Amino acid sequence: MSRKDKSMHPGKPGLPDSEADIAASDAEVTATDLEHAHPADAADRLELLPLEDQVRLVKTLPLEDAAEALEEMEERVRGPLLEELEPELAADILEEMSPDDAADALDEVSDEARDTILDHVEQEDAEEITQLMGYDPETAGGVMNTEVVVLDKGLTVDQAITMIRAEIEDKEIPYYAYLVDEDEKLVGVLSLRDLLMSRPGRLLKDLVESQSLVSVVFDVDREEVAHLLGHY
Structure with missing residues (x-):
């Protein structure tokens, strides 16, 4: 028997063992x-599954x-899958994603499917996703996440922690909190670790007093943003 013959799976003619095993494994997911x-x-x-099996499992x-x-x-798989799901289910799934990921996913479907799915997304979420889709994907706006924790600089540490606990019920757990003044202008950034390690009654503004902020506008090229992040 040749080397090729020995590699064939006895129950699946023409398929090498490794491919047959993968096919059998996929079918049993x-x-x-x-x-x-x-x-x-x-x-x-x-x-690895056919589209109809992806839909069934999701x-x-x-x-x-x-x-x-x-x-x-991967984009080449996710787009067709979203289009095959009922619009209501696709919308419910998108609402569980971060807004930037949801915007990326909707960029991969047809205009008709996108509009139909967005019609079933909660209005506030739909507006946020639509705004993100309006940014060039190669710019800072195209990769930013709008789902962040924003705190007034006049809060105390314990007040801030209480607010964060309430906010993260429907958000990803944050690594940073962004401090703003009365005009909602960014004045500082605090890591969650630094916040937890600070004295409860201390004011947030005192924790960022010596910070020098680095920021970019939404239309800056993402490569430049990456360079800035790497530098600082």
């Missing part, structure tokens, strides 16, 4: 498998798990 997998792994497994996943998996999927 369940929603439970995906729920217990890391989002990146869940995305990888979904991407329909059975909790919304948060479905959103996390779709955030990790």
